[in-house]
Amino acid sequence: MRYLPKSDSERLEMLKACGLSSLDDLVAHLPPEVLQKQALELPPGQSEYEIMDYFRARGERMADGYASFLGGGVYRHFRPVLADVVVSRSEFLTSYTPYQAEISQGTLMTIFEFQTMICQLTGMEVANASMYDGSTAVPEAALMAARITRRERILVARGVHPEYRDVLKSSVKYQDLPVVEFGFDPESGEIDLADLASKLDDTVAAVIIQSPNYFGVVENTKAAAALAHQHGALLVSVFTEAVSLGLLTPPAEADIVAGELQSFAISPSYGGPFAGVIATKMAHIRQMPGRIVGQTTDLNGNRAFCLTLSTREQHIRREKATSNICTNQALIALMATVFMAVYGKQGLRELTSQNLAKAHYLAEGLDRRFSGPFFNEFVVRCGSPEALNTALLGEKIIGGIPLGRYYPELADCMLLCATEMSRRDEMDTLKRACASQSEGMLANSRV
Amino acid sequence: MVSKVTSHLSQNEPLLFERSSPGKKGYQLPSLDVPAVDPVSALGAENVRGEVAGFPEVSEVETIRHFTRLSTWNYAIDLGLYPLGSCTMKYNPRVNEAAARVDGLAWGHPYQPESLAQGAMEIMAVLERYLAEITGMDAVTLQPAAGAHGEFTGILLMRACLEARGDARASILVPDSSHGTNPATARMCGYEVVNVKSTSRGLVDMEHFRGLLNPSVAGIMITNPNTLGLFEENITEITRLLHENGSLVYMDGANMNALAGISRPGDFGVDVMHLNLHKTFSTPHGGGGPGAGPVAVKRLLEPYLPAPRIVQEDGTYRYNYDLPESIGKVRAFYGNFGVFVRALAYILAHGSGLRNATLDALLNANYLRAGIEAHYTLPYQDRSLHEVVFSDSIQAKNGVKTGDIAKRLIDYGFHPYTTSFPLIVPGAMMIEPTETEGKQELDFFIEAMASIAREARENPELVLNAPHSTRVRRVDEVTAARKPIVRWEASS
Numbered sequence: 001m002r003y004l005p006k007s008d009s010e011r012l013e014m015l016k017a018c019g020l021s022s023l024d025d026l027v028a029h030l031p032p033e034v035l036q037k038q039a040l041e042l043p044p045g046q047s048e049y050e051i052m053d054y055f056r057a058r059g060e061r062m063a064d065g066y067a068s069f070l071g072g073g074v075y076r077h078f079r080p081v082l083a084d085v086v087v088s089r090s091e092f093l094t095s096y097t098p099y100q101a102e103i104s105q106g107t108l109m110t111i112f113e114f115q116t117m118i119c120q121l122t123g124m125e126v127a128n129a130s131m132y133d134g135s136t137a138v139p140e141a142a143l144m145a146a147r148i149t150r151r152e153r154i155l156v157a158r159g160v161h162p163e164y165r166d167v168l169k170s171s172v173k174y175q176d177l178p179v180v181e182f183g184f185d186p187e188s189g190e191i192d193l194a195d196l197a198s199k200l201d202d203t204v205a206a207v208i209i210q211s212p213n214y215f216g217v218v219e220n221t222k223a224a225a226a227l228a229h230q231h232g233a234l235l236v237s238v239f240t241e242a243v244s245l246g247l248l249t250p251p252a253e254a255d256i257v258a259g260e261l262q263s264f265a266i267s268p269s270y271g272g273p274f275a276g277v278i279a280t281k282m283a284h285i286r287q288m289p290g291r292i293v294g295q296t297t298d299l300n301g302n303r304a305f306c307l308t309l310s311t312r313e314q315h316i317r318r319e320k321a322t323s324n325i326c327t328n329q330a331l332i333a334l335m336a337t338v339f340m341a342v343y344g345k346q347g348l349r350e351l352t353s354q355n356l357a358k359a360h361y362l363a364e365g366l367d368r369r370f371s372g373p374f375f376n377e378f379v380v381r382c383g384s385p386e387a388l389n390t391a392l393l394g395e396k397i398i399g400g401i402p403l404g405r406y407y408p409e410l411a412d413c414m415l416l417c418a419t420e421m422s423r424r425d426e427m428d429t430l431k432r433a434c435a436s437q438s439e440g441m442l443a444n445s446r447v
Numbered sequence: 448m449v450s451k452v453t454s455h456l457s458q459n460e461p462l463l464f465e466r467s468s469p470g471k472k473g474y475q476l477p478s479l480d481v482p483a484v485d486p487v488s489a490l491g492a493e494n495v496r497g498e499v500a501g502f503p504e505v506s507e508v509e510t511i512r513h514f515t516r517l518s519t520w521n522y523a524i525d526l527g528l529y530p531l532g533s534c535t536m537k538y539n540p541r542v543n544e545a546a547a548r549v550d551g552l553a554w555g556h557p558y559q560p561e562s563l564a565q566g567a568m569e570i571m572a573v574l575e576r577y578l579a580e581i582t583g584m585d586a587v588t589l590q591p592a593a594g595a596h597g598e599f600t601g602i603l604l605m606r607a608c609l610e611a612r613g614d615a616r617a618s619i620l621v622p623d624s625s626h627g628t629n630p631a632t633a634r635m636c637g638y639e640v641v642n643v644k645s646t647s648r649g650l651v652d653m654e655h656f657r658g659l660l661n662p663s664v665a666g667i668m669i670t671n672p673n674t675l676g677l678f679e680e681n682i683t684e685i686t687r688l689l690h691e692n693g694s695l696v697y698m699d700g701a702n703m704n705a706l707a708g709i710s711r712p713g714d715f716g717v718d719v720m721h722l723n724l725h726k727t728f729s730t731p732h733g734g735g736g737p738g739a740g741p742v743a744v745k746r747l748l749e750p751y752l753p754a755p756r757i758v759q760e761d762g763t764y765r766y767n768y769d770l771p772e773s774i775g776k777v778r779a780f781y782g783n784f785g786v787f788v789r790a791l792a793y794i795l796a797h798g799s800g801l802r803n804a805t806l807d808a809l810l811n812a813n814y815l816r817a818g819i820e821a822h823y824t825l826p827y828q829d830r831s832l833h834e835v836v837f838s839d840s841i842q843a844k845n846g847v848k849t850g851d852i853a854k855r856l857i858d859y860g861f862h863p864y865t866t867s868f869p870l871i872v873p874g875a876m877m878i879e880p881t882e883t884e885g886k887q888e889l890d891f892f893i894e895a896m897a898s899i900a901r902e903a904r905e906n907p908e909l910v911l912n913a914p915h916s917t918r919v920r921r922v923d924e925v926t927a928a929r930k931p932i933v934r935w936e937a938s939s
Contacts (some may be wrong), residue, residue, distance in 0.1 A: 014814045024806075027710075053569075097735040269784050305922075331735075
């Protein structure tokens with residue numbers, strides 16, 4: 001077998017050194033009742049050629065060749081080639097968590113750069129070295145807020161990604177941290193400040209909002225923060241579309257920022273692996289979960305980096321740890337770091353301009369459901385989203401996300417997203433199909 | 448000094464921010480095919496930021512040099528043995544990377560219609576089936592993002608099942624040799640942690656264990672083989688007693704690399720367990736992640752698995768969200784799909800020969816043990832499976848501790864073993880070579896360990912000040928924690 005670098009004669013020699021004569025002797029001491037009697041029911045081992053063939057065939061049963069206007073937490077952005085080049089370096093790909101600082105300075109320094117750039121983008125003072133993804137970063141942020149405030153209730157906006165809210169609820173279920181939702185303004189799509197105010201009291205640890213929210217609407221973070229702070233609660237600001245950070249006012253009034261970096265050169269990859277992140281103010285660093293890299297010096301006084309503040313972590317604190325999180329998403333965060341380096345200050349701005357322009361072009365003439373300002377996603381009223389999507393598939397276009405499952409009151413709406421990769425002709429086709437559908441002439445619209 | 452390494456030049460490299468100069472570019476966007484939009488009029492002035500202060504501006508050439516230079520400051524599996532105990536640092540086959548980058552898979556959006564996602568859904572369904580076969584369990588969820596996340600999911604499932612019976616119970620037993628994530632997880636699910644002692648042989652103390660059983664015990668979180676690399680020989684008795692007590696058995700599958708093809712947890716009474724695809728199933732650790740922590744369960748826990756579940760009807764896959772007893776979602780979408788592709792590619796490569804890989808992993812651990820035993824204290828004598836734990840007690844007499852020996856290994860061209868864990872071994876040196884090491888690399892390591900033992904005896908200062916040959920010397924972690932500098936600032 002090509003992954004097993006030994007000849008049979010070497011195996012025999014090694015067995016002999018162990019005082020054994022056959023490989024089976026290695027498990028002869030196991031209780032007989034636990035030994036597997038039959039061989040695993042798996043196909044015979046395959047060659048590289050067969051394996052690639054297998055996955056290529058599955059890849060063909062996906063959506064190659066379709067244009068797509070799906071967003072909702074996963075975005076189609078161009079991935080600079082350097083991202084894969086860098087993460088394919090063996091030294092990044094096949095290394096472990098950088099506990100041994102002297103032979104991990106490469107990973108450590110890239111994480112330090114990552115933390116810095118996340119702070120620059122979010123207006124926070126410290127970021128961790130990444131979380132599993134945006135959805136799991138949210139409950140971690142909620143728990144962090146509960147530790148900081150020593151309070152026991154969470155308010156979350158319905159404009160936060162529905163799957164993130166689901167993850168939040170199942171994750172904090174047994175932590176004595178009830179989660180209460182508050183609504184959105186039916187006109188603007190922004191958080192309903194009156195509903196929030198009515199639910200806030202001095203038991204609330206955190207108010208969680210997302211901006212741009214699930215409907216693509218940019219939230220009034222400042223107002224939400226002011227309201228939360230009036231009651232002594234923290235504001236957690238969530239983002240799912242990291243590219244928006246290059247254009248929108250950073251959520252500097254928030255106490256904790258939790259987000260998803262998939263937009264930064266991370267393949268959609270059918271939903272993962274992605275990289276989440278939590279950022280906060282220095283005052284809260286010791287309550288922040290996840291790994292953190294710090295700058296220090298070595299014996300010779302030279303600049304060096306290492307993992308720091310690990311006394312918060314589970315391998316030392318066991319049941320008293322801030323979180324059970326162990327793995328992070330270092331390699332995926334590295335893609336995001338390369339993305340930020342490649343685009344840089346000007347490039348990120350130009351990228352956001354293109355997203356803004358494309359989405360606003362797409363929205364023009366469509367029946368937008370909400371009046372609030374939007375970046376690259378928005379909700380349209382379209383009668384039957386399912387019927388429209390079916391019609392679009394005939395044009396090799398994947399339409400938007402129907403909103404009925406999570407928002408029954410928006411069952412006639414879909415969420416559309418345009419990025420720098422959306423072509424004008426594809427957008428025109430989608431706009432025509434929308435118009436046809438609303439005129440009830442869908443059948444005639446297929447060219 | 449053994450001949451595994453020779454020193455060579457290492458390029459210096461500043462931080463990206465220190466390379467930055469206004470106007471340098473590493474990107475070019477296509478020209479815009481729609482009218483430009485003024486951000487302030489579209490969003491309102493209050494919603495538009497100024498420039499991102501401090502954000503880097505570097506060229507493409509500098510960017511690739513930057514990251515390539517930094518990469519050379521890392522050790523990696525592709526450079527040699529990486530014997531971190533309990534981490535299973537095995538070779539990461541490159542065909543797995545190529546498979547994960549197949550366009551249709553890499554660009555798959557989680558919300559694309561099921562009719563255009565059949566390839567991905569089949570990959571997940573097949574992986575679930577294979578993992579169930581390897582573990583001897585009945586059903587699998589792939590949703591958890593990592594091992595600890597799998598533990599969390601598994602204990603939520605356990606709790607849901609017990610609650611459905613009318614009593615969630617109050618505590619979870621955790622052997623004192625366990626990984627720190629186990630007690631942390633139990634707490635996150637609202638359970639008290641009760642430690643179970645180990646015997647002088649390093650196994651669960653059956654007398655102590657029996658004494659802890661009572662109607663408030665929800666279950667156990669047990670690692671098998673345990674973190675000493677020893678098979679819990681009473682596992683069948685342990686699971687039987689727990690079931691008689693109305694409790695459930697969670698197995699931490701971090702050490703599944705010792706069992707695949709040899710023994711199936713489902714067959715020795717485990718009800719729920721997680722797997723680390725980034726350990727046993729060869730997906731790259733990537734400097735700390737991504738991982739994936741699928742959870743495998745017996746039939747009685749299946750109704751509680753996270754939503755959605757993949758079902759196959761008439762040759763077509765679809766998602767079932769209609770799961771009234773489900774614990775809900777533990778992660779958005781379906782989990783770390785790209786990691787599933789790699790793990791399935793790995794299983795396909797070995798196929799039914801997975802057992803051979805396991806046996807080679809055991810052989811390597813036992814071979815290292817035999818080679819090192821003369822120089823270091825072996826606190827537990829039972830036959831090792833995939834890893835072996837030594838103690839630094841001989842060297843500690845000269846002031847040389849496990850952490851020092853680890854640092855000295857770096858000078859010999861190796862990544863250190865896991866230090867100071869498990870906690871029940873004073874000065875622990877936890878060594879897991881995995882099956883993907885050849886005899887020569889192992890022999891180098893044995894020589895290095897013998898040589899360091901000699902140095903600890905004859906010239907302890909040499910070991911205490913190691914490493915000597917790295918681009919940075921020992922790092923001041925105390926100051927890093929006391930005065931945290933966690934981001935670059937223009938003034939620094």
